[in-house]
Amino acid sequence: MATVHAGRPPAPPTPGVGRHRFYIWTSGCQxxxxxxxxxxxxxxxxxxxxxxxxxxxxxVILNGCSxxxxxxxxxxxxxxxxGARKRREPFLQVxxxxxxxxxxxxxxxxxxxxxxxxxxxxxxxxLLDHMASQPGPVVxxxxxxxxxxxxxxxxxxxxxxxxxxxSKRCTFCIVPFRRGxxxxxxxxxxxxxxxxxxxxxxxxxxxxGQIVNRYGRDRADGPDLAGLLRRLDRxxxxxxxxxxxxxPRHFDRSLAxxxxxxxxxxxxxxxPVQSGxxxxxxxxxxxxxxxxxxxxxxxxxxxxxxxxISTDVIVGFPGETExxxxxxxxxxxxxxxxxxHIAAFSPRIGTVADRWGDDIDxxxxxxxxxxxxxxxxxxxxxxxxxxxxxRQQVLIEQLQPARAAGGGPRWxxxxxxxxLVFAPGKAPLAPSQIVDMDITDATAWSLRGAxxxxx
Numbered sequence: 001m002a003t004v005h006a007g008r009p010p011a012p013p014t015p016g017v018g019r020h021r022f023y024i025w026t027s028g029c030q031x032x033x034x035x036x037x038x039x040x041x042x043x044x045x046x047x048x049x050x051x052x053x054x055x056x057x058x059x060v061i062l063n064g065c066s067x068x069x070x071x072x073x074x075x076x077x078x079x080x081x082x083g084a085r086k087r088r089e090p091f092l093q094v095x096x097x098x099x100x101x102x103x104x105x106x107x108x109x110x111x112x113x114x115x116x117x118x119x120x121x122x123x124x125x126x127l128l129d130h131m132a133s134q135p136g137p138v139v140x141x142x143x144x145x146x147x148x149x150x151x152x153x154x155x156x157x158x159x160x161x162x163x164x165x166x167s168k169r170c171t172f173c174i175v176p177f178r179r180g181x182x183x184x185x186x187x188x189x190x191x192x193x194x195x196x197x198x199x200x201x202x203x204x205x206x207x208x209g210q211i212v213n214r215y216g217r218d219r220a221d222g223p224d225l226a227g228l229l230r231r232l233d234r235x236x237x238x239x240x241x242x243x244x245x246x247x248p249r250h251f252d253r254s255l256a257x258x259x260x261x262x263x264x265x266x267x268x269x270x271x272p273v274q275s276g277x278x279x280x281x282x283x284x285x286x287x288x289x290x291x292x293x294x295x296x297x298x299x300x301x302x303x304x305x306x307x308x309i310s311t312d313v314i315v316g317f318p319g320e321t322e323x324x325x326x327x328x329x330x331x332x333x334x335x336x337x338x339x340x341h342i343a344a345f346s347p348r349i350g351t352v353a354d355r356w357g358d359d360i361d362x363x364x365x366x367x368x369x370x371x372x373x374x375x376x377x378x379x380x381x382x383x384x385x386x387x388x389x390x391r392q393q394v395l396i397e398q399l400q401p402a403r404a405a406g407g408g409p410r411w412x413x414x415x416x417x418x419x420l421v422f423a424p425g426k427a428p429l430a431p432s433q434i435v436d437m438d439i440t441d442a443t444a445w446s447l448r449g450a451x452x453x454x455x
Contacts, residue, residue: 019047019048019049020043020048020049020057020058020059020093020131020134021048021049021050021051021056021057021058021059022040022043022048022049022050022051022057022058022059022060022061022131023050023051023052023053023054023056023057023059023060023061024036024039024040024050024060024061024063025054025060025061025062025063025078026063026098027062027063027064027065027071027074027075027098028063028064028065028066028067028071028098028099029065029067030159030206030208030244031159031161031208031209031210032063032065032098032099033159034159034160034161034208035063035097035098035121035161036061036063037159038124039061039063039097039121039124039127042124042127042128043127043128043131046128046131046132048131054082057092058091058092058093059092059093059094059095059131059134060082060092060093060094060095061094061095061096061097061127062075062078062079062082062094062095062096062097062098062100063097063098063121064096064097064098064099064100064101065098065099065100066098066099066100066102066103066174066175066178066348067099067173067174067175068343068346068348070346072100072103072107075096075098075100076100076107076110076111079094079096079111079114079115080111080114082094082114083111083113083114086114093116093117093130093131093134094114094115094116094117095115095116095117095118095119095127095130096111096115096117096118096119097118097119097120097121097127098121099174099175099178099179100178101118101119101120101121101178102177102178102179103178107349116130116134117130122164155201155202155397156201156202156203156204156395156396156397156431156432157202157203157204157205157206157395157397157414158197158200158202158204158205158206159205159206159208160190160193160194160197160205160206160207160208161185161207161208161209162184162185162190162207162208162209162212162215162225162228162243163182163183163184163185163209163210163211163212163214163215163216163218164179164180164182164183164185164209164210165179165180165181165182165183165210166179166181166182166210166211167181167182167214167218168211168247168285168287169285169352170274170284170285170286171283171284171285171351171352171353172284172314172317172345172348172351172352172353173348173351174348174349174350174351175210177350177351179210181218182210182211182214182217182218183218184215184216184217184218184219184222186222187222187223187228187231190207190228190232191232191235191237194232194237194238195237197238198237198238201432202238203238203239203240203395203432203434204238204239204240204241204242204266204395205237205238205240205241205242206241206242206243206244207225207228207241207242207243207244208243208244209243209244209245210245211245211246211247211250212225212243212244212245212246213225213243213246213247213250213251213255214247214250215228216228224254225243225255225258226254226255226257226258227258229241229243229255229258229259229262229265230258230261230262232262232264233262233263233264233265236264238264239264239434240264240266240395240416240434241262241264241265241266242265242266242268242418243265243269244270245270245272246269246270246271247271247272248271248272248273248286248288248292248293248296249286249287249288251271251296251300253299253303256299256300256303256304257303259303259304259307260303260304260305266416266417266418267304267305267306267307267308267416267417268307268308268309268310268338268416268417268418269300269307269308269309269310270309270310270311270312271296271297271300271309271310271311272311272312272313272341273293273311273312273313273331273335274286274312274313274314275313275314275317275320275324275327275328276290276327276328276329276330276331276332277290277320277324277325277327277328278290279324280317280319280320280324280327283317283318283319283353284314284317284353285352290327290331293331294331294334294335297309297335306417307417308338308339308417308418308419309335309337309338310337310338310339310340310341310418311335311337311339311340311341312340312341312342312343313328313332313340313341313342313343313372314343314344314345315328315342315343315344315345315365315368315369315372316344316345316360316364316365316368316369317345317353317360318345318353318356318357318358318359318360319356319359320345320360325368328372329371329372329375332372332375332376332379333375333379336379336382336383337376337379338380338383338417338418338419339376339380339418340372340376342369342372342373342376343369344362344365344366344368344369345358345360345365376444377444378444380444380445381442381443381444384419384442384443384444384446384447385442387419387439387442387447388439388440388441388442389438389439390438390439391436391437391438391439391452392415392416392419392421392436392437392439392447392449393415393416393434393435393436393437394413394414394415394421394423394434394435394436394437394449394451395413395414395432395433395434396411396412396413396429396430396431396432396433396434396435397412397413397414397431398411398412398431399411399412399425399429399431400412400422400425402425408424408425408426409425410422410423410424410425411423411424411425411427411429413435413437415447419446419447420445420446420447421437421439421446421447421448421449422446422447422448422449423437423448423449423450423451424450427450427451428451429451435451435452435453436451436452436453437449437450437451437452438450438452
């Protein structure tokens with residue numbers, strides 16, 4: 001990483017020098033993180049230098065998320081803080097990208113004066129052209145860096161986006177308005193990016209999409225997601241593959257069979273149900289009902305033995321009654337999800353659901369959220385307890401330092417089914433190793449294991 005002494009502000013701009021120290025702040029999902037990594041690589045290729053803290057940067061890029069109202073507020077707060085800094089350091093440049101770029105004019109208007117550039121993250125050339133035209137601080141030779149300084153370099157787990165955008169219209173979701181329609185990448189392009197990340201140390205790659213299982217449906221030729229998985233499995237670019245996020249309505253037997261038959265594809269999937277009540281699902285525009293979802297889960301478990309299933313749930317959707325909410329709790333008990341991501345409904349301007357009004361009392365939303373969390377904790381404890389005494393294949397991700405609350409360093413890794421596993425730090429392990437572990441203990445959120453052998 002470029003060496004910049006703590007507390008030393010960037011040098012004043014030198015006219016004609018268009019080489020910047022840059023910092024990218026990222027909010028939101030894994031797709032945003034992958035976009036930030038792609039932007040950073042383009043900037044490095046153009047001669048700009050990444051730094052580890054925004055105070056050291058002459059150019060700050062904010063990659064914002066809009067999935068919930070508080071996500072936009074977080075981004076706007078960052079813009080405000082940087083605007084105050086620009087008054088002290090007028091040469092500082094600030095750019096905005098990500099889903100926040102497509103916020104309404106009224107939402108963006110107060111923040112535009114503090115921004116030097118607003119660009120779509122699919123058009124990085126606009127950022128490159130702008131940065132090349134702006135005076136930047138002198139970046140000395142001693143500030144050169146190695147490829148290891150690039151975001152994600154050397155991490156055993158990486159992401160590759162395979163499809164951008166979303167063409168669905170769930171009534172609560174702002175993403176299609178912020179990300180645009182579906183655009184699948186050519187498989188050759190995906191393979192090239194995977195090879196690059198494998199060469200940098202990736203052992204496990206997660207294929208990303210807003211609805212990843214709609215991959216290929218917007219292209220006249222080329223594979224669908226099942227075909228892409230089979231193609232990547234034959235090439236064995238990395239030993240472990242995941243994909244995220246799959247829409248239940250578009251999950252079929254062909255994809256389940258690809259999961260079962262491809263050795264590199266792991267037995268874990270996220271299938272957001274959102275609600276367990278048919279009327280709420282209809283008003284959400286999800287395209288399936290409770291019985292359909294349960295039949296799909298049964299087919300998946302029959303086809304992929306031992307598969308771990310996570311889901312997303314929204315509580316407090318407009319008009320949701322207590323009985324309708326209880327239907328969600330009952331579905332959670334019936335399916336026994338490994339993980340449930342629970343959110344209280346947050347209206348987003350421009351969506352259909354926003355027009356219906358946010359009519360559930362915040363205290364009721366919070367109470368329902370806590371009931372979901374409590375139930376899922378009990379279910380996860382039971383599911384994970386069944387793994388005690390089993391042997392699991394684990395990818396070692398990192399050595400965590402000793403914790404302030406006590407306890408020495410510990411290794412952290414994940415099973416094929418994405419269970420978090422901890423092992424004693426004294427064990428002779430290393431990041432990127434795939435090892436067999438005997439599971440010795442379990443909580444609702446993680447497992448404890450003893451390493452046996454490297455795979």
